[in-house]
Amino acid sequence: xxxxxxxxxxxxxxxxxxxxxxxxxxxxxxxxxxxxxxxxxxxxxxxxxxxxxxxxxxxxxxxxxxxxx
Amino acid sequence: xxxxxxxxxxxxxxxxxxxxxxxxxxxxxxxxxxxxxxxxxxxxxxxxxxxxxxxxxxxxxxxxxxxxxxxxxxxxxxxxxxxxxxxxxxxxxxxxxxxxxxxxxxxxxxxxxxxxxxxxxxxxxxxxxxxxxxxxxxxxxxxxxxxxxxxxxxxxxxxxxxxxxxxxxxxxxxxxxxxxxxxxxxxxxxxxxxxxxxxxxxxxxxxxxxxxxxxxxxxxxxxxxxxxxxxxxxxxxxxxxxxxxxxxxxxxxxxxxxxxxxxxxxxxxxxxxxxxxxxxxxxxxxxxxxxxxxxxxxxxxxxxxxxxxxxxxxxxxxxxxxxxxxxxxxxxxxxxxxxxxxxxxxxxxxxxxxxxxxxxxxxxxxxxxxxxxxxxxxxx
Numbered sequence: 001x002x003x004x005x006x007x008x009x010x011x012x013x014x015x016x017x018x019x020x021x022x023x024x025x026x027x028x029x030x031x032x033x034x035x036x037x038x039x040x041x042x043x044x045x046x047x048x049x050x051x052x053x054x055x056x057x058x059x060x061x062x063x064x065x066x067x068x069x
Numbered sequence: 070x071x072x073x074x075x076x077x078x079x080x081x082x083x084x085x086x087x088x089x090x091x092x093x094x095x096x097x098x099x100x101x102x103x104x105x106x107x108x109x110x111x112x113x114x115x116x117x118x119x120x121x122x123x124x125x126x127x128x129x130x131x132x133x134x135x136x137x138x139x140x141x142x143x144x145x146x147x148x149x150x151x152x153x154x155x156x157x158x159x160x161x162x163x164x165x166x167x168x169x170x171x172x173x174x175x176x177x178x179x180x181x182x183x184x185x186x187x188x189x190x191x192x193x194x195x196x197x198x199x200x201x202x203x204x205x206x207x208x209x210x211x212x213x214x215x216x217x218x219x220x221x222x223x224x225x226x227x228x229x230x231x232x233x234x235x236x237x238x239x240x241x242x243x244x245x246x247x248x249x250x251x252x253x254x255x256x257x258x259x260x261x262x263x264x265x266x267x268x269x270x271x272x273x274x275x276x277x278x279x280x281x282x283x284x285x286x287x288x289x290x291x292x293x294x295x296x297x298x299x300x301x302x303x304x305x306x307x308x309x310x311x312x313x314x315x316x317x318x319x320x321x322x323x324x325x326x327x328x329x330x331x332x333x334x335x336x337x338x339x340x341x342x343x344x345x346x347x348x349x350x351x352x353x354x355x356x357x358x359x360x361x362x363x364x365x366x367x368x369x370x371x372x373x374x375x376x377x378x379x380x381x382x383x384x385x386x387x388x389x390x391x392x393x394x395x396x397x398x399x400x401x402x403x404x405x406x407x408x409x410x411x412x413x414x415x416x417x418x419x420x421x422x423x424x425x426x427x428x429x430x431x432x433x434x435x436x437x438x439x440x441x442x443x444x445x446x447x448x449x
Contacts, residue, residue, distance in 0.1 A: 019215050020252050027256050027310040032340040032348065035250070035260050035306055035318070040117050040131075041392070041416065041442065044101055049388070052422055052436070054358050054380045055324035055332040057244070057264025058302025 091180065092119050092127055096447045099414070105438035107431045110138045120449070125180045129189075135170035170195040184209050197275065200227045206246075219248035231275030238271035256310035262322075266300040277429060279375045281368050294363070294376050300326040306336070315341040324358075330381070332358035346396045354388035366426025377429035379436075384425050390418035390440070414444030 020028070027033065036042045050056050096118050103111040115133040122128055176189035184207065191202040204223035211218065225242035247263045278289040304322035311317050320336035333356070340350040361381040363374035393415045397408040405411060418440035427434050 019213055020255055022213065024255050025252075027313075028252060028258060030310065030316065032316040032342070032350075033258060033308050033310060035258075035308065038414070040097055040099060040115070041414070041444075044099070044113075044115075044442070045390075045418075048103060048420075048438075048440070052380055052420075053332070053356060053386060054326075054328075054330040054361065054382075055302065055322075055334070055356075056300060057246070057266050058262050058304035058322040058324060058334075059264075 091121050091124065092178070094121055094449045095119050096449055097444060098447075099442055099444040101440070101442045103438060103440050105420075105436055106433075107428065107436060108138070112136045127178045129174070129176040129178070131172075131174040133170075133172040135168075135172075135195075137168040137170065168195060170198075183214075197231050198227070198229055200225060202226075215252045217250040219246070219250070221246035221248070227270075229271055229275050234275060238275075240268065240270035240272065242266060242268045253307075257307065259305065259307045262302070262304040262306075264300070264302045266298075268298045268300070270296060272296065272298065273376070274378060277377055279368055279377050280429075281371060283369050290371060290375065292375050292377055293372075294374060295328065298327055300324070304334075315339065328381070329362040330358055330360065332356060346398045348394045350392040352388070352390045352392070354386075356386040356388075358385070359383050360425070379422075379424050379428045382424040382426060384423045384434075386420065386422040388418065388420045390416060392416045410448040412446040412448075414442070414446065416440070416442040416444075 031037050046059065096116065099115045099117075101111075101113045101115065103109070103113075113133060113135045115131060117129070117131040119127055119129050170193060172191065172193040174189060174191045176187060178185060178187040180186075186208075187204075187206045189202070189204045191200070191204075193200040193202075202223060202225050204221065206219065206221040208217055208219045210216065221244075223242075223244040223246075225240075225244075227240040227242070228237055229240065230237040243266070245265045249261045250258065251260075252258050272294040273292040277292050279292050281288050281290060302322055302324040304320065306318060306320035308316055308318045316339070318336070318338040318340070320334075322332075322334040322336075324330070324332040324334070335355045336353070338350055338352045340348065342348050360383040361376055363372075364376045364378075364381040366382070368375055395406070395413045397406055397411040397413075399407050399409055401407045406413075420436075420438040420440065422436040422438075424434050424436075428436070
């Protein structure tokens with residue numbers, strides 16, 4: 001639970017950041033500014049990495065199968 | 070929190086809240102390939118469809134096939150008593166491909182007054198493994214969409230039934246993801262992610278064996294790994310608009326688990342528009358990890374816990390890739406390239422993994438892998 005409390009506290013803190021208005025988001029609207037512009041390719045990459053390394057998570061991805069690929 | 074309560078909470082919560090933009094209607098076809106110096110070759114074509122069924126709801130579906138060579142060992146391994154090495158031909162690399170995996174996904178995304186809610190189901194089957202997944206996710210924007218909170222839950226139910234064993238074993242996984250995306254300025258956006266993963270059940274690969282080498286005696290046993298693992302990861306990524314055409318993404322992730330594996334991952338990605346229709350991305354990734362507390366490169370006697378999987382070993386990896394995309398332009402005279410409904414994708418990657426002791430079967434420490442993807446997106 002303490003991680004949830006930390007997240008909520010963080011949410012409260014970042015809510016105090018300067019608000020960027022919708023009409024000021026031209027640069028942010030560029031598809032290159034998206035974190036996972038192509039989730040399909042991201043999923044493929046995560047799949048082969050997860051079965052070759054001992055770590056997982058922290059990036060919102062999910063997968064299944066034996067992970068042989 | 071009880072899993073059922075969590076799922077119910079996610080299904081009810083959207084009723085009380087509010088929606089964001091719809092994805093585009095499209096079909097994406099990918100042809101992916103993977104080749105490495107461990108003699109593993111994988112070809113995995115996939116097709117993905119996104120279709121909006123009304124202004125607030127879209128459905129997704131995908132189908133993927135893995136055609137794999139030498140992924141599974143067809144017999145309990147015979148080992149060379151002198152080198153303790155195993156020829157890959159004894160394990161299943163004699164035919165290409167010798168294994169197929171089929172995976173199907175179906176999902177729905179619903180936007181309700183600014184809040185995006187999704188539910189996905191996945192089923193994966195091969196001759197010695199099956200996996201079912203249910204995942205749900207909710208994204209809630211705050212502060213004029215400057216802040217987006219994401220919560221996700223996924224349940225995995227896997228069955229392992231190797232060809233050379235007489236048992237079927239289960240592995241169940243519950244994953245909770247918390248994410249926060251925050252616009253920091255007109256050119257900077259950051260994302261924080263936390264994952265909590267709880268796994269219960271049979272953990273090893275069903276085909277691995279532990280070689281016990283004691284003076285002139287050599288025999289093999291099945292690995293024994295703990296039947297519970299709790300994994301946690303905390304990640305931060307920041308995307309900077311470094312110019313009108315280019316962006317730089319920097320990321321860091323720290324991971325730790327109850328098997329004593331700790332890891333650090335650093336990511337960097339530079340993306341730029343080469344023209345109105347062409348985009349290129351260069352990615353670098355570096356990763357370091359410690360070993361699981363029960364892992365050993367060699368065993369001289371049977372122990373209560375024994376693991377040989379290279380991903381439980383200490384080591385590091387490097388990953389480099391280039392992605393190119395081209396959206397059709399009607400001013401181009403070449404066929405297909407002038408179709409504005411088409412986007413062409415290409416990706417080339419190189420992956421290197423070093424482990425601090427040799428792999429359990431191939432008996433080398435350096436893995437070199439090459440990945441090539443060709444894709445086509447069609448707007449429908």
